[in-house]
Amino acid sequence: MTGFSYSHYFSLFHCRRSPRSPGATNAAPTANPPRITYSRRYDGRLFRLSKPDVELDPVVIAISNGDEETLSDMIKAGKVLSTPNSDGWIPLHEAAFYNQPRCVKLLLKAYPGTIDCRTLAEETALYLATCRGYLECMTCLLEAGAECDITSKGKETALYKACEYKHVEAVRLLIKYKADVNHRCNHGWTALHEAAVRNDLDIIEALIKSGAKIEASNMYGITPLFVAAQSGQVDALRFLTKCGASVNTQASDNASALYEACKNEHEDIVKFLLSQNADANKGSKDGWLSLHIAAARGNMEIVQMLLPVTSKVRVRRSGISPIHLAAQHNQNDIIEELVKAGYSVHALLSAERSRLFEDKRTSVLYFAVYNNNVEATEILLKAGADPNVDLINPLLIAIRHGSIKNIQLLIDHGANINAYIPTHPTSFPATIMFSMKYLSLLKLVMDFGGDGESCFKCEYGNRPHPEQVQRRDDTQLAHKKPRTVQFCEMVSTPGIYRWAGPIIDILLDYVGNVNLCSKLKEHLDSYDDWINIKAKSEPPRPLVHLCRIRVRKLLGRQRLKLIEVLPLPGRLKRYLEYDFTDDLM
Template identity: 25%
Template sequence: MLWSDVTKQRLTTWLPAVTDPAAVDFLQDMDFTECYGHSVSSVAAAARSGCRKRVRRLIKRGFSVDCRDNRGWNALHEAAAAGSTECVQDILAAAGGKKAGSSRGCSAYVNSLTHEGESACYLAAQRGHLEVVQLLLEAHSNINQLTNDLSCPLYAAVDGGHKEVVELLVGKGAEVNRTHTASCWTCLHQAVYKGHSEIVRILADVCNLEAVDDHKISSLFVAAQYGRQECLEILVNAGADVSTQAADLATPLLIASQEGHQVCVDFLLDHGADPNIACSHEWPQLPIHAAAEFGHISVLRRLIAVTDRACDRGDGMVSPLYVAIHSHQSKSVEMLLREGFSPDAQDCTHILGIRSPLSFALSRTSSKPYSESVVLLVAAGASLSEEDWVYALATDETDLLQLILKHRWIPRPETLTRGCSVPHQDGQTVLKLLEVRELLCVALNQVHFAACWLPLLLKAGLEPTLLLQPHMLEQADSGVLNYLLEFVNWSILSPPLKHILDRRRAEETWEPCPHFDSVPCLSHMCRLRVRLVLGPDLLMRTDVVQQLPVPSLLHNFLRFGDIPEASYTHSPPSPLSNRLQRCRSTHKHRHVL
């Protein structure tokens, strides 16, 4: 047991026997732990409780007002923090008296600091004790005294939202533009951050509106970032720059768009904020990119109307489609496409290492066969490159190929042009010559998966003779080869192709259908002629067969529906990334058109 505890125990035993009232008061006021660093002094304890009578009694009996605890707090700190104006008055009077009326001594006392560098004025301002702050300032408290963490009475009052204290300190000449905290914020930054609009209104009249922190962020930027609408309006009306840029070139409009603060975005645009200022050192990022990346659809809609469309297809620019795809914001992708942004955008290989939005969307597909962004881009008519076809054909999964064929029309060879994709009569987009060439080139390099993609392509209207290439006949599985030959007149193949078939038959790597040894029957010759006249696209993809003057039982036959498909029986394919890499390293471009 501590000595003080033993003493207290003894006192409680004989204290009732003491009859002198003065002695009773003295004993009750005594603090037997006064010598221990972890406890406050008697005067400080009384000041903390705001008991003026006890403070006066202790001072009168000679107790010290400057005895400190382990935080460096004395009685004045406790009284100021408690907001006890009367205790502060008595403690200041006692401190002045001890210095023989010296105003210099009282000034030193009133400016004494805790171990955290906090003055009594700081503690009172922090807690909003207006009268105490007034009293301490009259006692010559340093109004701009900094704490260890670079705060000050005004910054503390601003942080706490104590408007009257702020008004008092500003009126008394407090430094309003000094930087505080490790981030170098001013009082105006903090007032905006906390959303104390009335304090912002006070400070906006006396502060430097363009003061910035260590990242060159202004108070207006902070208002936009945290959606402080009223503070934003006060600052703009006071003349703050709406297009100020931080160290990384971000603007208030960019950050408001990123955070989805619709009201702030509207206000900034209505007051002159430029939506076409580049906001990044790395590439020309605009506010529209931020809205698209974070899926803020209402903000994105507003920015689409005011952003220069050069960002969509312009050289050296980056379409917002890219960032929407990167962050899996399919709603942003949908809106951009609906508002006329190109599904092909610009080639950003030199900026981001990305060739096209579709290639990027396909590369970011993980667990699902294809993402919603892929669906939207294909439906919007995005051009298909060689690598895009690899994603569709170098796999035993046919989801992506089916999606492409749902929205893209394979024209007959004689109608292919080098021009841009054009809508077909049913809303589908017709493949361009280059796209068909790339399709065939990838298909002939992915014969391993032909059992998966061949039926889909032929039923989508691809002319089968385009696949009658030496590589196809040499590499295709027996079932795949038989399926392809059923779509042509096998009796009139060119001599080189017949030679390949004969060799494979001799090597027993191909087991032909029995009827391949004879001339095709008349019915097969007839349907080949019908396909030639109508075109494979119309025959396979429309109801034109139903309009022919032939029995309905022949409809399926004329569309080659009687031919059984070959089955895919190979081992599971390697990961798509490995197949893409292998395709790039072993790919051979085959001229088939």
């Protein structure tokens, strides 16, 4: 039910890693990277061939080995060491990558103009050295005048990468050389954001002392404190709060830091934010409060922390109760906790939220029945939930699921056994329509007082029934009132007509003298096995049957549900329950 969340997107963004992470020392696209050739054994395993298929560049070999003498000889011999390869790398990049500060100095002396030369990925030698935390190489480059704030393709500076890889001394060194502590990457992410998500207090302190903006927000309105709360970094959160960061910061989608902490189930973050008077009643873009998302996640500890500080008025204004979300996500313990806290099981979705569902559901009970959650259904019904407020009665959903337990619970608590669907009118109850494919369910519905007589009231009677032509363009009928579908038409549909006889047979057990219309007679005549059913329908019905129908009507649906405990003789109970062991017929 929630829409696109910028804050959720950024929770993915800040976890990215450079392909040149410190744990991947052989991942660099060097001037002539080693080409390792593999072959496959008879059993499918790979093995390495002894000889590389490409000869390595001697310059790269000399640099990687720290062979200054060979490198110096190459320079003296006039070999050009400033020409980039296909990846835009020059020997200076290789020297920085392999942490060879003497080679760096040698190359800078010979080619001082290459100090800020960039690869095709727009990475400088300083950037490469910083990513790997090579302080000596960084110092050589900075002392030679390397520019701190040249960015890569992602608009990330060397300082940004130092924060990402938690190189504290590299951060301090770059700050010493006046690196821009408030530079933003192409998503507006600053070095402080990166330090907050890494929970590195030394870097955070160094950045703030050097003028980092504590409330800097990225393109989605997310501040460093928001990032710390979102990612569960309690130490960074405490430090930033101590430095004056607002605990009520909100992203562009209005999600607060508290909301994000609840969504990600960071109990310690939620506890700290509430201790700092974070507002639990700030709604997100779609109107959810922190309690809503905590209920949906099913985190009892967070829910209990939020209950005392959440305004029930604000919850009502949101158009959705946290109990709705707990029921939607099968959080049964949360449902009980919310009911105990005074949240009403009668709460309904607002019209705007109800329209988001094709079935136009509104009640909490509907969510529980829709999920076939018997425990939640029982909790809600015992708490007084009304089973008859939705456009589509939850009993119909229980019948569709074939959930006998839920059907029994709903009927015991007053669900309308003869419920209809207003948007799809029928001349007989929708409960009968939903159970026709399952004869045991149909009998159950009839046992509880289903209106079987309505199934035999046909407007055409013994006259021929007109053919029902399926209109292809339903939009032409959108402005007209839907036509009422009759029982005889329903049992004539392709998925049901083969069961018409047994369906009619069950219904006849619960009605008195009725007349079958021409279409029902046609169905019963179509199978030889159904001739007895047709004979059964012809009046007059046996007096013992008519008496049973009369007694059941006098008892009413409520007493029929309690027939087992009524003070009646056992044989009479069996008679009323259609138990034919005593063959009263």
